[in-house]
Amino acid sequence: MxxxxxxxxxxxxxxxxxxxxxxxxxxxxxxxxxxxxxxxxxxxxxxxxxNKFASNLSLQKSNTIGVIVPRLNSDFMSTVLSGIETIANNAGYNLVISQSLEQEEKEKFNTKTLFESGVDALLVSLANETMNYDHFSIFTDRKIPLLFFDRVIDLPNCPTIIIDNEAAGYQATEHLIQQGCKHIIHVSSGLNRSVYKLRYAGYRKALKENENNFRERVIQVDNFSPPEAKKVIDFIKTSVHPIDGIFVSSDSLAVYIIKELRSNGYQVPNDIKVVGFNNDPVAQVITPELSTIEYPGYKMGKLAGQSILSHLSGSINIETADQIILKHRLIIRESSQK
Amino acid sequence: MxxxxxxxxxxxxxxxxxxxxxxxxxxxxxxxxxxxxxxxxxxxxxxxxxNKFASNLSLQKSNTIGVIVPRLNSDFMSTVLSGIETIANNAGYNLVISQSLEQEEKEKFNTKTLFESGVDALLVSLANETMNYDHFSIFTDRKIPLLFFDRVIDLPNCPTIIIDNEAAGYQATEHLIQQGCKHIIHVSSGLNRSVYKLRYAGYRKALKENENNFRERVIQVDNFSPPEAKKVIDFIKTSVHPIDGIFVSSDSLAVYIIKELRSNGYQVPNDIKVVGFNNDPVAQVITPELSTIEYPGYKMGKLAGQSILSHLSGSINIETADQIILKHRLIIRESSQK
DNA sequence: GTAATTTATGTAACCGGTTGCGTAATTGGT
DNA sequence: ACCAATTACGCAACCGGTTACATAAATTAC
Structure with a gap:
């Protein structure tokens, strides 16, 4: 016994x-x-x-999949993880999860650790800080399946799972324009990550196409925590042109911006219209309810899991890098309607 | 290469x-x-x-800690996990995370899987469904450290990390009483889990002590998802006594109850006062802002990690089962003030 | 009834580190 | 220069499965 x-x-x-x-x-x-x-x-x-130790050694595989996310405690990420876990667990794989906390160094460390611990595959959503991607070569060199989701980078033979962020940013902005906004700002963080860069690009494209002389303006925040909302309000208060529309790359920040706006005497959506991103639960809790881009986190997680599993089972040619683009959707609620 | x-x-x-x-x-x-x-x-x-496979086999340890949570995508749980991860990662341990989805069968399966995969310790927050705890004996039999947090059960030599749920439930209810509520209901799920049972006990205690003839009434919901709010509203609308206070075991459900109340013509807090539980981000987003019990998730995670690490390093006598009770705090906001 | 197959099991090498024990090499003391 | 005490390193077993290959047993074939 x-x-x-x-x-x-x-x-x-x-x-x-x-x-x-x-x-x-x-x-x-x-x-x-x-x-x-x-x-x-x-x-x-x-x-x-x-004894899996012995079995692993003999078979040179661990039935384990590594995951690196910027942080665990975000509604979006934990939902994605939930999707990945469901698929992996069902297929008999364990999930080793670590967070980079947006730091390149931690991401490097975690990559190395997960490699050494012998994960059969690695799923990554990049840290904001990360500029160099050499640390992933230990995986690519040895043909260990590596997949990026959401915060992706294009590496040879690495599938990616994303949404069309540029289109989403375009739609959000276009919607604000159609609601009569003349001076729309964009609130984002770390523009070196493609998710944010592309939303920004979509925002700019929408402004350009609508031959107004809207001036594009990005307020770059350090992260999406409540205090950062103040920076946005400060900008709005001191802006020469009266701001009447805000496209925020995050619902969690958007709701704090709305709260801050209200406590500064602005009416949402009357004075200023707001569109967020993600369709976090908070979007339906704030008054007025927040218009946003629906971001299918759970589905993204499931697909990431399925994709990597099919690579592992060899049913997909590993050499064939694929890119999965999930559908997003603009959800129009009160916060952006005239 | x-x-x-x-x-x-x-x-x-x-x-x-x-x-x-x-x-x-x-x-x-x-x-x-x-x-x-x-x-x-x-x-x-x-x-x-x-080659960790070889090293693990030889050393009979994996530098890996298993975690089983009811679900990953809850603000509280992902925050706890973030705390655990921070500590574990810092100490060179990997985290294998799986979710029971509140199902006893899945919990059993995950326990077995994690055991076989050779985790050095296991951290568990129990599924609502779980009634039998024999599946943990593979860990306790072999003296592999096992710790429960939040949704706990008292097993020999297994440390637990909790808050004083009874006191919290008492305080929340007592606060409502002091705000003048005469008919307070409690909304909870799965009363076989001690967290919920104890909050309920605290609620009853507060009612009893305040020699009113308040009748206790629990509305038991299946889970804390939005649709369940309807059940609560239905009860309130058909109640003989006019309900004027609600103590909900979850912020996420509480905010939906508030929304539902408002759309049914009730004023919060004027007609009905509400207190939630957890201090989720949504609590400060809803209008009126939600009074709640602050639940130190991140700290709980860090302590769980630290506790298990000290067991692993042998600096604590494994035979000495300990119980850590974290401080909670009633946060009074608009939703409960007269 | 014997050879040709097919089926069932054993042998032994291998996966790649770890470590108790023994020994050779170095250092130190006088 | 000689013996003792360290110090540095090698030998070989062990951790517990997995699997190619060999072999023995059971079937089938003629």
Whole structure:
């Protein structure tokens, strides 16, 4: 009971070889039915448990998938993770999850750690800070499946799962324009990450196309925490042109901006219209309810999991890098309607 | 570059034994400085990486901690996980995270999987469904550290980390009473989990002590998702006594109840006062802002991590089961003030 | 009834580190 | 220069499965 039994114990007990025990436990075709039964019974009786350490060493695989995310405690990320976990768990894979906390150094460290711990594949959503991608070469060099989701970078043979951020940014801005906004600002963070850069590009495109002399203006925040809302309000208060529209790259920040606007005497949506991003739960809790871009986190997670699993099972040619673009959707609520 | 080098390769290359290489890499005291240097250099040159599979097998430890949570995508849980991850990662441990989705079967399966995958310790927050705890005996039998947090159960030698839910429930209810509420209901889920049972007990205690003939009434919901709010509203609308106070075991549900109340013509807090639980971000986003119990998730995660690490390092006597009770705090906001 | 197959099991090497024990090499003391 | 005490390193077993290959047993074929 307290002592662990090995296949050698079982072999001795049954007077057969460890190889036969191993094959029986793995339901190998060349073992007779009765022997298998005997082994299974003995295994049950003795409380035998496979030693994955030994199995992993022998098979050179861990049935484990590594994940690196910027942070665990964001509604979007935890939803994606939930999707990944569901798929992975169902397929018998464990998930080793670590967070980079937006730091390049931590991301590097985690990449190395996960590599050494022998994950069979790695899923990554990049840190804002990360500018160099060499740390992923230990995976790509050895053809270990590597996939990026949401915060992606284009590396050879690495699938990516994203939404069309540029189109989303365009639609959000276009919507504000159609609602009559003349001076729309964009609030974003870390423009070196493509997600944000593309939303910004979409914003600019929409402004350009609508031959107004709107001046584009990005307020870059350090992160999407509540205090950053103040920076936006400060800008608005001191702006020469009266700001009447805000496209924020994050719902969580958007709601704080709305609160801050209201406490500064601005009416939303009358004075200023706001569109967020993500469709976080808070979007439907704030008054007025927040217009936003629906971002299919759970689906993204499931697809990321499925994609990497099919790579692992070899049913997809690893050399064929693919890109999956999920549908997003502009959800119009009160915060942006005239 | 593409071929992995082993300590045997290094040994051959340097004309020394694998044992010396191993000891050098582990900075063993009985190896001379020059040899160590030689080995380290050769390791760098050849791009040597330790094979954790082999190391784990030999050492019978994985530097991995398993975690089972009801679900990943809840603000509270992901915050706890973030705390655990920070501590674990810092100490060189990986985190294998899985979710039970509130199902006893999945919890059992995950427990078994994590055991077999050789985690050095297990952290668990129980599923609502779970009624039987035998599946944890594989851990307790073999003295593998097992710790419960938040949704706990008292098992021999298993530390727990919680808050004083009864006191919190008491305070929340008492506060409502002091604000003049005469008919307070409690909204909760799965009363077989101690967290919820204790909050309920606190609620009852507060009612009893205030010698009114308040009748206690629990509305039990299946989960804390938005649709469940309707059940609560239905009860309130058909109640003989006019309900004027609600203590909800979850902020996320509380905000939907408030929204639903408002759209049914009730004024919060004038007609009905509401207190939630958790201090989720939504609590400050809803209008009126939600009074709630602050629940220190990040700290809970960090403590869970630290506690289990000290068990692993042996600095705490494993036989001494401890219980850590974190401080909670009633945060009074608009939703409950007269 | 014997050879040709097919089926069932055993042998032994391998996966790549780790470590107790023994020995050779170096240092130190006098 | 000689013996003792350190110090540095090698040998070999071990961790527990997995699997190619060999071999023995059971079937089938003629």
């Amino acid at each position: 307290s002592k662990k039994t090995t296949i050698y114990d079982l072999a001795k007990r049954l007077g057969i070889s460890p190889a036969t025990v191993s094959r029986s436990l793995n339901d190998h075709p060349s073992i007779s039915g009765k022997t298998k039964k005997k082994v299974l019974e003995a295994a049950k009786e003795t409380g035998y448990r496979i | 593409s071929k992995k080098t082993t300590i045997y390769d290094l040994a051959k290359r340097l004309g020394i034994s694998p044992a010396t290489v191993s000891r050098s890499l582990n900075d063993h005291p009985s190896i001379s400085g020059k040899t160590k240097k030689k080995v380290l250099e050769a390791a760098k040159e050849t791009g040597y990486r330790i």
